[in-house]
Amino acid sequence: MTSASFTPGRVARLSILGLGALVFLAPYIFMVSTAGKAQSDIFTSSLSLIPQQWFYVQNFAKALSRVSMGRLLMNGVVVCALILVFQVVIAIPCAYAMAKLKFRAARALMVLVMLGLLVPIHATALPLYVAFDRAGALNSYVALVAPFTISVFGIFLFLQFFRAMPDDLIHAARLDGMSEPGIIARVIVPNAWPAVTAFSIFSVVAHWNDLYWPLIVVSNQAYATPPLGLLYFRAAEAGDDYGALMAATLIITFPLVAAFLLAQKRFVEGITMTGLKG
Template sequence: MTRLSLGRVLRLSLLSLGALIFLAPYLFMISTAGKAQSEIFSSSLALIPEQWSYVENFTKALSRVSMPTLLWNGVVVCALIFIVQVVVAIPCAYAMAKLKFRAARLMMVLVMLGLLVPIHATALPLYVAFDRLSVLNSYMALVAPFSISVFAIFLFLQFFRALPDDLIHAARLDGMSETGIVARVVVPNAWPAITAFAIFSVVAHWNDLFWPLVVVTNQEYATPPLGLLYFRAAEAGDDYGALMAATLIITLPLVAAFLIAQKRFVEGITMTGLKG
């Protein structure tokens, strides 16, 4: 009993230490968002501001850049990318998991190889293609390169393998087509995996700076991270208190989304590890 209690205390201590390490940058960001410029560059390091400047810094953050435009662009781009990725990935993963055809193993190899190719490797040819098509500074340029997600295919593939084959056979006996099985049987049972992938997809593309920096020069199409870059390049110089306030505004939707979908996220990650 003593060993069990000691082990539990040790695990909780390690988990608390890990949580503190991961939360430290966010706590520092919250602290800096409430400090005046002179206090930020002072020699003393304190989490609690001596003079609270939250109202001033958040006012600067909301007035110096078009924050509603940045947030709206982030929502539109992430939503479009996620919807297209799911629409493409679910039928592909279902075919590889539940249908028998000769190229199944080859497709699996291609999916695994696709996981190894970063966006940086294809950035130049994609940029040249979009430039010739005159679609730079548009939602299409921001969404199109990510419309096919090999990670989504791999994640859904693992989840669909755990679905009982009897469920699929029963649907076929009822006269359903493969499209109907995907829409009416597979998708309703795949919401945990879809929710888990949604967190991965939205976080990755909401925080992405590289690709928007390549294809966007018009602030009307700037995503949140690119908007922060414009914020720092303002004529007034680098006001880190206001910059941290703007960063808080941009990261809060992600934190709220994760807290709301936390249960489904954990369930989806757990179930995609099962094998049928």
């Protein structure tokens, strides 16, 4: 790179981006540092990122032994996978109908989707809890998955993506004798993978990190999700072994980091093509 490339504007932009990256990475850096410290090293008056005594092995051993970490991760995978499958299966046909089919209720449905984006889970938590309690569905995957099977955000994201698809592609499929479900399965879905990947990242991150709803409907550790498992872990440690707690947090957050790095290219592509970029 030549010296001409380092213009004042470019240097300023890179500096701002670097500072922003450091701010966002600071909690993770602190977590990695704390996971390798002894208890006496964590509560010293001097703040040092480099542990004076390396306790990574001991802290990770505690994290894996004091809590059923494998069970927590498996519950997280099952819940996130089921939610994602239901959301995609429901959102794609809905978005396709609103984007490519002409019917009277299209505008009303669009208004309902926009209004649905404004309703948080906290507003519906109490009636949903009462319903699951009366149905005897608490402490189950049904209670963890069912409230999130319909994603208005997913419908909105796919709607923006499908609107950009050429109508000639749909018309050609209809001339070939394809039904609407066939068009969705053989034309829409194969061309929608960037949007599916982008939505998958949003969905998995949101529900993997969700603590509010599992804390309400789960009291049996056999169905605990990763964030809820951290609460059990901290209670088991009487809230004082932060080195082991940070080690457990690293184990739980690693799958998300790995998934995002693997899908980063398609994620950026999907966000760009759906028009949701900042």
